[in-house]
Structure formats: C-alpha cells, structure tokens
Amino acid sequence: MTSPSRRAEFFVDEAQYLSLYPRTTGDERRMLADFLAAQRATLVTKCSGLEKELARRSVEPSTLSLLGLVRHLAGVERRWFRQALAGQDVPRLFFTEENPDEDFDGAVADAAVVAEAWEAWRAEVAFAERYVEEAPDLDVEGQNPWLGTVSLRWVLIHMIEEYARHNGHADLLRERIDGAKGL
Template identity: 65%
Template sequence: MSSPRRRADLFLDPADDPREGGPSLGDERATLTEFLRYQRLTLELKCSGLDAVALARRSVEPSTMSLLGLVRHMADVERGWFRRVMAGQDAPPYYRTDTDPDGDFDGAVPDPAVVADAWEVWRAECAFADRFVAGAPSLDVTGDDRGELTSLREVLVHMIEEYARHNGHADLLRERIDGRIGQ
C-alpha cells in the first residue's frame, strides 16, 4: 500500500497570483514582455518572505548558488543585455569583475544591506529594460554584442529563457530552505 503523496505549501492562492492577468492575445511585443514579466515575478515569489540568512543559503557544496546570488546575477544579466548591448551604454556589471567572475554569487552574503542593494539594483535594471523595450520602434532594433548584432526580439527571448532556467534553480533552492514548492 502506498503512502499518500505529501504536497508542500504553495506560495499563494492561485486567485492572488500577480503573474496572472496579462495579455493573452497580444502582439509579439506584448507577448514577449508579458512572458518576461511573469518570469521576473516568479523569481520574486521564490524569494518572498525570506530573511537575509535564508536568501544567502547555498544550495549544496561546492556550489555557491543561492537565491540572493540569483537576484544579483539577474541584475547583471538585465544590465548587460539592455544597457550595454541594446542601449550601447558603458555599463559594467555591478557584481562580477575580471578578478571575481562569480562575484554575483560569491558576494551574496547573509547581510540585510546586501539583500536590499540586490533588490534595488535588480528593480532598477528591470525598470530600465522595460522603458527601453517600450520606447523601441520595433523588435528589429539591434544592439552590438561584442561585434555581433543582435535584435531586441532575440534579447527578449534570451531573457525569458535565462529567467526560466534560473527559476528552476530557485524552485530547488526554496524547497531546500523551507519545503515550499513552486507554482
């Protein structure tokens, strides 16, 4: 006789899910930006309600991956693609350096100031990206990625993929912290 399947707590009532309610019959821009919005909100949900110690908790040795590290990493990814590549700005990463290429994860320490900084930087980079996308004349505009042209369309698809992949990591990290599973 099999035992009943244990189901961990969900993050929130599905009726209160902030990821729902976006355009479902939009054009290409609306569809891509809605999928990106959904993935960003998913990362926020995975981190919700946790203190600095829990956010900085590493997955398993030797990995330095943590939820806080993922927030810092995605802030740098947003910055790189939208400011550096698409807008052509001189925008070095906040957390990664030549001497510490894993600084986004290595510097994810259990300090409330580090957590606050990570969220502030991430939100600012998301806001810049949203403004850039909204103001672009089309998804065909291109940016220079180290000598290779890439379209805004490709960047948006890449960002959705990047968040989706890391949100899978976030699912496992959060389940390890308190047993909650993703929606």
C-alpha cells in the same frame, strides 16, 4: 487549484498564482514583454518572505543561492538592455576581472547586501521595461561582444529563457530553505 494528485500545495494563493500568467492574446511585443514580466514576478515570488535566508547555499560546494540569482539576473538585465541594446558604457554589476563569479560569491547574509541586490535588480528591470516600451520595433539592434549583432526580439526571448532556467533553480533553493514548493 488543488488536485488530489498534486504532490504539494503552492506556497502562494490561487489569485497570486494566476496573476503571474501573462496575457494570452496581443501583439508580439506585448506577449514577449508579458512573458518576461511573468518570469521576473516568479523570481520575486520565490524570494518572498525571506531576508538573510536568501543567501543560503544549495549544497556544498555550490555557491548557488536565491540572493546570488537576484544579483546574477540584475547583471544579465544590465548586460543585455543597457550595454548591448542601448550601447551604454556602464560597468558590469557584481563582477570583477579578479572574481567573475562575484554575483554568487558575494551573496552573503547581510541586510545591506540583500538591499543592494534588490535595488540593482529593480533599477535594471525598470530600465529594460522602459527600453522595450520606447523601442520603435522588435528589430532594433545592438552589439554583444560574444555574439555580435542582436535584436531586441532575440534579447527578449533570451531573457525569458534565462529567467525560466534560473526560476527552476529557485524552486529547488526555496524548497531547501523552508520546504515551500510550487509556483
């Protein structure tokens, strides 16, 4: 994977890098689920080897941090899969009416906060993966308070976009923390 023109080496090895690529053939559901899984794995990789550093802010006055992204994406997973598609009446994660930015504001360098974020994120991802696997097709619909009716297909595409955008932020955050670049 190295090239004389590469500006920096990846902070993971070639095998781990290639393992993040989704399958290149398959039906639509499998392809979308694989691309989303790859984006989720990328987030985990960008956070790997860090604990309290996950809460480090990018630059003042921004509250953006890797831990904030984990908390934010746990909430996004819940909003789309549990609330919108499954219709569950569950509270939002890392959010209050008084502080709608609690996902980032509450991302502090405390082991319990870090553990809670990862536990919530893993639980929401597991729910979403089961939901996608068990759905009869990609045309299953749910309701979103802002957009109205949404299909599972649309939610999967949106989630891939959501993770891809935030993984770009995670690139810069990780580089700021320890200089690790790539992937």
